[in-house]
Amino acid sequence: MQTSAKNRSFTQLIEFQIEPHQQPALVLALSAQTEHMARHLRGFLSASIQASDDGRRVLNYLQWQTREAGEAAFQAFENGEQDFWQLIRVHQAKSVTFGSFQVLHSLERSHDNALHCSLVGER
Structure with a gap:
């Protein structure tokens, strides 16, 4: 069964390359911003915020019900109290990589230890 592209969930990956001393503050700032987006x-x-062991990278993983919701969230993030570009400057990111993806297949373990597979559809 095929599902239209409009009904697929949408993932945004944002990877920051920074100096190790900037990592804790960037993680804290992204955590606050992500919680705000989740609520509002x-x-x-x-969402998840992941930090590399060497301290030089932070990955912000955000998943939305639709592409439109993800794009609206990024616009809100850009125009927020601490806008996205200010976040980059404050934490002296050397580079920022953006990725957007349609979710086609997911696998997760439930509280009863069972694996649940979801095939969203083909392109």
């Missing part, structure tokens, strides 16, 4: 923006599904 429609379509939020999940």
Whole structure:
């Protein structure tokens, strides 16, 4: 069964390359911004903020119900109290890489230790 592209969930990956001493503050700032988006923006599904062991990278993973919800969230992030570009400057990011993806397949373990697979559809 095919699902239209409009009904697929949408993932944004944002990777920051920074100096190790900047990592804790960037993680804290992204955590606050992500919690704010989760509370106030429609379509939020999940998020994680991951830090590399060497301290030089931070990955912000955001998942939304639709592409439109993800794009609206990024616009809100850009125009927020601490806008996205200010966040980059304050934490002296050397580079920022953006990625957007349609979710086609997911696998997760439930509280009862069962694996649940979801095939969203083919392109």
